[in-house]
Amino acid sequence: MNNLHLGTLLLGALLFAVPAAAPLSAAEEAEHPVFINADEMKWDSAPPGLPAGAKATVVYGDPHKPGPFVVRLMTPAGYKIMPHWHTRAENLTVISGALYLGGGDSFDYSKAHALKPGGYHYLPARMHHFAFTDMPTVVQIHGEGPFDINYVRQSDDPRGQVR
Incomplete structure (x- = not known):
């Protein structure tokens, strides 16, 4: 398995493993993705x-x-x-x-x-x-x-x- 394919698999696994988060402060916004569901x-x-x-x-x-x-x-x-x-x-x-x-x-x-x-x-x-x-x-x-x-x-x- 080449490094590019392995990196893509790891990134995909990480995205699904990260729990939904509340909105971040302005300083953190540019550095982190935001995940929030309607019920949160x-x-x-x-x-x-x-x-x-x-x-x-x-x-x-x-x-x-x-x-x-x-x-x-x-x-x-x-x-x-x-x-x-x-x-x-x-x-x-x-x-x-x-x-x-x-x-x-x-x-x-x-x-x-x-x-x-x-x-x-x-x-x-x-x-x-x-x-x-x-x-x-x-x-x-x-x-x-x-x-x-x-x-x-x-x-x-x-x-x-x-x-």
Whole structure:
């Protein structure tokens, strides 16, 4: 057996022998792979920039710092995020449920596009958009941090509202 084939076999065995791990610190991220199953994710209330009722988990990185990140957002049925924008581009994949996304400065159900499980959406930086669900939904968002959310109308920003 040649060394290349033996090395490939050992690497494959090692990958299957390593247990799933929680996300690593920013310093460790670049040096180690991350393995995490859905049932190992720790969910908490979504950050105050989002309406109350959703849960969030950081899968990889730190969305508040420069660098790559992956987060998941779990929303109840009837969840709405009013028109807003982000300083950086947003990549979104629906894991379960359905997410409806529309563009512009006004929330308009009729202008939304439905994304089903496995559906993907790319949104350029600073593009105004809104979102809602009609069933419990989980989405994965990834991009380059720092991630922010800026509401088109200040009155729609939940950070100034009692939760």
